[in-house]
Amino acid sequence: MKIVKEISLISVGNFEESRDWSIIRSEIRRAIALIVHPRGESSFIINPTRHGNGVKPIKEACMIALRDQFGWRLETRVNYATKSPGKVDATKVIDDYLFALEWETGNISSSHRAVNKLVLGLLRGVFLGAALVLPSRKLYAYLTDRIGNYEELEPYFDIWKAVKIEEGFLGIFVIEHDQIDQNVPTITKGTDGRALV
Amino acid sequence: MKIVKEISLISVGNFEESRDWSIIRSEIRRAIALIVHPRGESSFIINPTRHGNGVKPIKEACMIALRDQFGWRLETRVNYATKSPGKVDATKVIDDYLFALEWETGNISSSHRAVNKLVLGLLRGVFLGAALVLPSRKLYAYLTDRIGNYEELEPYFDIWKAVKIEEGFLGIFVIEHDQIDQNVPTITKGTDGRALV
DNA sequence: TATGGATCCATA
DNA sequence: TATGGATCCATA
Numbered sequence: 001m002k003i004v005k006e007i008s009l010i011s012v013g014n015f016e017e018s019r020d021w022s023i024i025r026s027e028i029r030r031a032i033a034l035i036v037h038p039r040g041e042s043s044f045i046i047n048p049t050r051h052g053n054g055v056k057p058i059k060e061a062c063m064i065a066l067r068d069q070f071g072w073r074l075e076t077r078v079n080y081a082t083k084s085p086g087k088v089d090a091t092k093v094i095d096d097y098l099f100a101l102e103w104e105t106g107n108i109s110s111s112h113r114a115v116n117k118l119v120l121g122l123l124r125g126v127f128l129g130a131a132l133v134l135p136s137r138k139l140y141a142y143l144t145d146r147i148g149n150y151e152e153l154e155p156y157f158d159i160w161k162a163v164k165i166e167e168g169f170l171g172i173f174v175i176e177h178d179q180i181d182q183n184v185p186t187i188t189k190g191t192d193g194r195a196l197v
Numbered sequence: 198m199k200i201v202k203e204i205s206l207i208s209v210g211n212f213e214e215s216r217d218w219s220i221i222r223s224e225i226r227r228a229i230a231l232i233v234h235p236r237g238e239s240s241f242i243i244n245p246t247r248h249g250n251g252v253k254p255i256k257e258a259c260m261i262a263l264r265d266q267f268g269w270r271l272e273t274r275v276n277y278a279t280k281s282p283g284k285v286d287a288t289k290v291i292d293d294y295l296f297a298l299e300w301e302t303g304n305i306s307s308s309h310r311a312v313n314k315l316v317l318g319l320l321r322g323v324f325l326g327a328a329l330v331l332p333s334r335k336l337y338a339y340l341t342d343r344i345g346n347y348e349e350l351e352p353y354f355d356i357w358k359a360v361k362i363e364e365g366f367l368g369i370f371v372i373e374h375d376q377i378d379q380n381v382p383t384i385t386k387g388t389d390g391r392a393l394v
Numbered sequence: 395t396a397t398g399g400a401t402c403c404a405t406a
Numbered sequence: 407t408a409t410g411g412a413t414c415c416a417t418a
Binding site for chain 2: 106107108109110112113116117119120123124155156158159162163164165
């Protein structure tokens with residue numbers, strides 16, 4: 001899988017220039033690069049059937065790479081001090097601070113919750129940094145209908161930029177298939193993510 | 198239908214004390230009060246089957262009341278100057294300003310988008326005020342699974358309170374059934390909302 | 395029971 | 407094609 005865009009939605013303080021971010025960023029990029037399809041290929045080739053591919057296996061492949069190769073923790077329940085919204089997809093501890101990652105394969109509305117959650121963590125100071133990974137509109141066209149995608153979330157960016165954060169970083173990675181081929185199988189629903197690593 | 202809670206999530210400026218808000222608030226409250234079930238009843242009686250009632254007809258009933266009895270406009274496409282996220286459920290013009298209402302019957306994640314949209318409108322200055330209507334957790338238990346509900350959205354309130362708004366108001370109305378009765382029919386999916394007015 | 399998600403539908 | 411929605415699933 002390739003990254004077609006990477007932006008800093010929120011960057012208050014020095015995290016973006018830190019060595020920590022340099023390492024974490026590299027781990028995220030490498031984990032995304034490790035996602036291939038079909039199994040055994042060296043890149044991610046998608047069957048271009050409109051809304052014809054399931055999304056679950058794609059996420060699982062990346063999560064497993066973060067966990068097994070880079071020591072991230074998955075499905076971390078985060079304590080926001082007061083009433084806490086649930087879990088984030090993956091976290092890594094760096095110098096006693098928490099970095100959180102959300103991989104968005106839910107409905108586009110779910111992407112709003114994901115960003116809200118990450119920003120809440122920054123606001124509360126429980127995360128020093130956070131990242132959101134989601135498909136480009138081009139990839140979206142071949143995945144389950146209404147999946148979160150960058151272009152549809154972008155009109156809302158000003159809200160999150162306008163939140164009074166004292167310190168924190170929020171990066172967004174936009175992913176896309178490497179190639180299209182009508183002869184590769186579509187990604188089925190419920191397939192084990194390990195098959196894509 | 199009854200209102201069990203009403204809060205001001207954002208209130209910057211004088212709108213909350215204005216005569217405009219007094220009128221709009223009264224219209225919203227009256228439109229909600231007009232929702233009954235079953236047809237012909239004077240209150241909203243729900244069949245207490247867990248996640249056994251569809252939500253579509255409930256919203257339609259309130260929207261129709263706002264439009265036909267109070268002159269609101271439905272499904273308004275809002276122009277946010279730049280890239281615009283789509284429509285809001287209902288709007289009313291007051292002294293050349295727009296008031297926006299979102300009735301939340303989608304998934305809870307959709308409630309995040311709804312609030313984000315309203316707050317974006319306040320941030321851009323296209324709304325002077327806005328309101329969100331959504332079920333209480335008690336009512337939620339009898340509606341389609343994972344529908345937006347107040348208690349599940351509340352942990353995120355601090356984000357929206359932390360958005361730098363220059364002026365604007367955002368109120369939340371929490372609605373609930375008036376009575377429970379195992380003998381009334383469950384609300385089916387796709388039923389015409391007019392049947393509930 | 396609670397929470398995040400995955401899927402497909404309706405309509406402009 | 408684009409956007410908001412409605413529904414039911416999976417798992418801790």
